[in-house]
Amino acid sequence: MSEKLEQISDHDGNFMTLQFASRSENEAFARVAVAAFVTQLDPTMDELTDLKTVVSEAVTNCIIHGYDNDPNGVVTITARIEEEIVTITIEDKGNGIEDLELAKQPLYTSKPELERSGMGFTIMENFMDEFEVVSNLGSGTHIRMKKRIESKKALYN
């Protein structure tokens, strides 16, 4: 872990790392923590809502799909701020996704019995400027996404 932190801090800019149990009550904590970290960029309410929503989607996926609702899993979030760009990674060490292209289809869900809307990936793709998923069966899923926070830029211009 310390090696990973050093690796992150080699980059310019500010960063944070958060690890927590894969319990649904932590979904609200995770999105509020990321939003609080990003507040230093002076985002608009809309930008904050977008970030909170994508964090909520990704963490929910870790819990429901990555760990099948097993509370013993660990979810790791990192957020990094470089100038006006925020990069968020959200990772689990769970099941992995069998067919990533299918999982990304709007309205597709592997768990229809749970009344999932199948919109998680679509929301992440739409609300962020960049979005990528790396998933390996049996070893977990890693999501990396970026968003430019416009409000600070507008302030400088």
Added chain:
Amino acid sequence: MNLQVELEHHRRVLIVRLRGELDHHTAEAVRTKMDEAIQRGRAEHLVLSLEDLTFMDSSGLGVILGRYKVIKSLGGKMVVCHVNPSVHRLFELSGLFKILAIYENERTALSELEVVS
């Protein structure tokens, strides 16, 4: 839990007001409370009022779509009111606004449903 469900019966219409944050964690309780109220059977139609909903993600879309299906299967109509811009955006992305009528407030939603019934 950071979400409250308020139920009010208005003739044949059940008004459901959600206050707080609707995510995966709170979705189950919302589903249970709404289904219990629907199954009690006094109401034919449902107005979902979102004025005090401060956060919603795709888990909320799942619950709303699920309740829409329940009401529809019982022959009723479900509408939504006080939809803020971020919730509206989720409705648009998912296509939900094509099947759910959206009204500005409870009064306009109720008067529409009373014309229907």
